[in-house]
Amino acid sequence: MEILVNLGKDSYPIYIENNLISQTSSHIQKIFSGKRIFLLSDDNVYPLYGASIQEDLSHFYECHHLILPHGEATKSFQSLPVVYEALINSGISRSDLIIALGGGVIGDLAGYVAASYLRGIDFIQIPTSLLAQVDSSVGGKVAVDLPQGKNLVGAFYQPKLVLIDPEVLSTLSPRFIKDGMGEVIKYGCIQDASLFQLLEESGSFEGLKPRLMEVIFRCIQIKTQVVEADPFDKGQRMLLNFGHTLAHAIEQFYGYKRESHGEAVAIGMYQLTCLAEEKCLTQPGSAEKILNLLSLYELPHKATIPIGQVLPALSLDKKMLHNQLNLVLLKSIGESYIYPTDTEFFQSVYNKII
Numbered sequence: 346m347e348i349l350v351n352l353g354k355d356s357y358p359i360y361i362e363n364n365l366i367s368q369t370s371s372h373i374q375k376i377f378s379g380k381r382i383f384l385l386s387d388d389n390v391y392p393l394y395g396a397s398i399q400e401d402l403s404h405f406y407e408c409h410h411l412i413l414p415h416g417e418a419t420k421s422f423q424s425l426p427v428v429y430e431a432l433i434n435s436g437i438s439r440s441d442l443i444i445a446l447g448g449g450v451i452g453d454l455a456g457y458v459a460a461s462y463l464r465g466i467d468f469i470q471i472p473t474s475l476l477a478q479v480d481s482s483v484g485g486k487v488a489v490d491l492p493q494g495k496n497l498v499g500a501f502y503q504p505k506l507v508l509i510d511p512e513v514l515s516t517l518s519p520r521f522i523k524d525g526m527g528e529v530i531k532y533g534c535i536q537d538a539s540l541f542q543l544l545e546e547s548g549s550f551e552g553l554k555p556r557l558m559e560v561i562f563r564c565i566q567i568k569t570q571v572v573e574a575d576p577f578d579k580g581q582r583m584l585l586n587f588g589h590t591l592a593h594a595i596e597q598f599y600g601y602k603r604e605s606h607g608e609a610v611a612i613g614m615y616q617l618t619c620l621a622e623e624k625c626l627t628q629p630g631s632a633e634k635i636l637n638l639l640s641l642y643e644l645p646h647k648a649t650i651p652i653g654q655v656l657p658a659l660s661l662d663k664k665m666l667h668n669q670l671n672l673v674l675l676k677s678i679g680e681s682y683i684y685p686t687d688t689e690f691f692q693s694v695y696n697k698i699i
């Protein structure tokens with residue numbers, strides 16, 4: 346399967362195919378004619394896939410790599426000098442290429458490094474987690490976290506190519522399969538009631554497996570359409586942030602060490618939809634449908650934090666413009682909208698445990 350992200354001079358193809366990883370060099374040769382490649386990965390993914398990809402690439406290019414510790418802490422400001430130094434030591438110039446091989450942590454970090462090193466060098470995404478395959482590898486939001494909030498230092502910087510090989514999900518831990526399902530459920534909620542229904546009918550990740558490729562394709566297709574319409578997140582793209590206002594605040598509250606991103610998104614989608622229903626802003630029954638789906642896919646719906654404790658992080662949401670917080674709410678399952686409000690929305694439920 347192939348999808349083209351149509352962004353004028355920043356357009357790029359996405360390929361989704363089992364065993365695609367074994368054809369990495371032939372795909373790269375189509376888009377890159379430089380000399381050196383720098384592969385960034387983590388210590389879980391590199392031993393499984395990185396070494397063989399690099400071996401294959403080394404027939405055509407001078408290859409270098411850096412392996413970082415796995416986990417969200419790697420997507421921090423402190424990692425940047427480590428990566429820049431490795432790039433310099435490897436002699437990487439603007440005419441070379443960075444490959445992000447890993448989950449969303451490596452993809453977001455490598456993308457930000459690519460956007461900033463030498464004021465920009467080309468990069469490609471080889472996403473290996475479910476979350477990265479359905480969401481983070483596409484669209485060009487690249488970033489690192491600050492202690493104060495998620496993704497606070499970043500850029501919009503598109504990859505030149507995305508290679509999605511669903512086979513590699515066979516080594517992904519059950520926790521991170523569930524984590525990725527958080528974002529899949531998001532796509533059903535915001536724009537695709539029939540995807541939501543498919544997830545309900547499949548009943549579990551095992552039940553969904555035979556249609557996994559199609560599910561990845563549908564999520565990426567939605568993301569592509571939204572990004573093409575609003576690459577810089579000024580309007581419609583905000584819909585992709587459903588659940589994220591609370592999610593990012595929860596992740597920050599626990600120092601990025603407790604809930605994973607997809608788990609936090611699951612909690613954020615449910616809790617916000619409960620509040621929106623109470624305020625008659627969402628069709629009644631939607632929160633219950635989300636709760637049922639989250640439980641089928643073994644995702645959490647509570648963080649047990651009083652909203653008051655995450656208010657400072659909520660005000661760092663990137664959808665806060667001119668002192669106005671643009672919340673993403675559901676009209677009903679499969680239809681979302683932007684609701685301009687402010688943190689007063691949460692102030693009135695200051696003591697509510699989410």
Ligand SMILES: NC(=O)c1ccc[n+]([C@@H]2O[C@H](COP(=O)([O-])OP(=O)(O)OC[C@H]3O[C@@H](n4cnc5c(N)ncnc54)[C@H](O)[C@@H]3O)[C@@H](O)[C@H]2O)c1
Pocket residue numbers: 387388389390393415416417420447448449450451453473474475476477480481482483484485486487495513514515516517518521524525528605606607
């Ligand atoms: N840029 C975007 O548009 C966007 C979208 C969604 C999420 N994100 C970001 O993505 C990050 C989360 O990404 P994630 O959930 O992929 O986390 P992650 O990168 O930490 O990967 C999850 C875990 O799975 C391991 N792993 C990955 N692929 C594997 C494989 N095939 N086999 C075995 N182990 C594997 C990793 O080593 C890690 O331990 C967050 O920082 C989030 O903010 C960004």
Ligand SMILES: O=C(O)C(=O)C[C@@H](O)[C@H](O)[C@H](O)COP(=O)(O)O
Pocket residue numbers: 480484486495496528578582583585586589663
């Ligand atoms: O691509 C987007 O746009 C998204 O909002 C996708 C989200 O799933 C993702 O977590 C993104 O990194 C959040 O961006 P942010 O602007 O809220 O930091």
Ligand SMILES: [Zn+2]
Pocket residue numbers: 480528589606610
């Ligand atoms: Zn997300």
